Amino acid sequence: MNKEIENIIVKFLISSANEEELDQLGVWLKTKENVKLFGEYIEINYALDVNFNEFDNKNVKNALSEKIKQESSVFYKYKVYNVLKYAAVVLLFFGLGFIFKEHFFETPVDAIPEIVNTNISVEPGTNKATLTLEDGSSVVLEKGGAFQTQNANSNGEEIIYNKTSQSVTEVTYNYLTIPRAGEFFIVLADGTKVWLNSESQLKYPISFVEGETRQVELVYGEAYFDVSPSELHNGTTFKVLNNAQEVEVYGTEFNIKAYKDETNIYTTLVEGKVSVGTAGVKQNLVPNQQSNLNMIDGNMTVATVDVMSEISWKNGVFSFNGKSLKDIMKVISRWYDVDVIFENSELETITFVGVLGKDQSLKTILETIKTLSIIKNYEINDKTVRLN
Known part of the structure; x- marks a missing residue:
């Protein structure tokens, strides 16, 4: 490991790396060998030094807190998460994962219990989904498998619908269902991109009718939408329906979380403009805002949130x-x-x-x-x- 990268890692850990340095670190971490070096460096230089003799712990915590407040832009946070995507190794004491835990530095080493010994290994989720076609038949999509219809192609990790040059007069629907321990990416016929999280289901047309509102339904679960702009579709808007709300968009990026076992629906706007409607009431959102619809009493609130934290699952x-x-x-x-x-x-x-x-x-x-x-x-x- 060269000195320049070493210095950037240190700056990254105390949240003082600039955008150019984050880009450089992200590129360096794209190889497994460098990810291993990264983990070893952290373990040697930080994790084993439980007492942090070379650091003023209080000042480090204060510096981290202040830096988080200062660097609040979505763009900068995206850079940080882009690095974490490659470098999210588990660090025990001065870890990437938990450097902000409130009483973290006060935990004495002899108070940490021994790790549970277990040979059971539960592996993380992967790309998989069930596609229900317009005739009611179902196809399992999973990594390593390919599937093709007249309207769509899948390599097992994503499914892409073709843009049709023919005029469509009747809407027919497909369903994409993501099980637990799964996720999937889909490109709709209008070019809209959708990332679906675990335990989710999306209903959508295989083709959109020209001149009419483009409409899909997030039946349940969580999805991130990057909507193809209205100006590319004769000004037609795009709507995402759910059993309790309707989101109208004009070409934007946003996240909706509407799980069956939760009583709230969260809509988070990343960029652009959306309106969230329910029971005759509409609420416009601006970037970095999140609507929270309580399905029990129908009340909707809006708050400013940490957008990158809300959408990190797709990264x-x-x-x-x-x-x-x-x-x-x-x-x-x-x-x-x-x-x-x-x-x-x-x-x-x-x-x-x-x-x-x-x-x-x-x-x-x-x-x-x-x-x-x-x-x-x-x-x-x-x-x-x-x-x-």
Whole structure:
């Protein structure tokens, strides 16, 4: 490892790297050999130095806090997440994943319990989906397999619909269903790109009728939309329906989270403009805003959020910005297809901030959480995880 990269890594860890340095680090980390060097460097220089004799811990925490406040632009945060996509290795004491945990530096080394020994390895999710065609038949799409219809092509990792030159008068629909431990990417016939998260289902036309509103339905789950602009489609708008709300867009990027086991629907605008409507009420969003629709009482609120944290799932990382352990485990359970049981209910409300790579095994993530004394023990038994 050369000195220049070493200096950039240090600056990255204390959140002082500029955009050019983040780009350089991201390129360097694209090889497995360099990712390994990165992890070894952190472990040698930080993880083993539990007392941080060379650092003023209080000042480091203050510097991190101030830097986070200063660098609030989506573009800069995207650079950081782009690096984390390659570098999200588990770091135990001064880790990328949990450098912002509030009482982190005060945890004495002898208070950290031993890691649970288990030979059970639950691997992360992968690209897979079930495509339901207009005639009702279903096809399993998964990595390594190919599938083709008159309207679409899939290589097992994505499905792309063809733009038709013929006039379409009747709308026919396909469904794309993503299971737990799955994700998938789709390009609709109008060029709109959609990333679908685990346990999600999208209903969409195989072709859009020219001159009419382009309309799809997020039946349930989570999806990120990069909508083809209206000016490319004779000014027609694009709508995303759900059983409780309607989102109207004009060419923009946004995220909708509407899981069946949750009572709230979250719509997060990254760029452009959308209006979120429900029960005769419409709310316009500007970038960095998120609407929160409570399906129990129908109330909708709007707040400014950390957009990159909300959409990090599509960039290959988990980002937990002040989330409770209960909410975090919901995300984990969908991606690893496991059920999580809290033996101690008090653990459910613990909150912390962290970033972890989605390509890590479940055991690796649980060991990290345990090492940070967030939980005392864990047990993996087939598809069930117990925390206490």
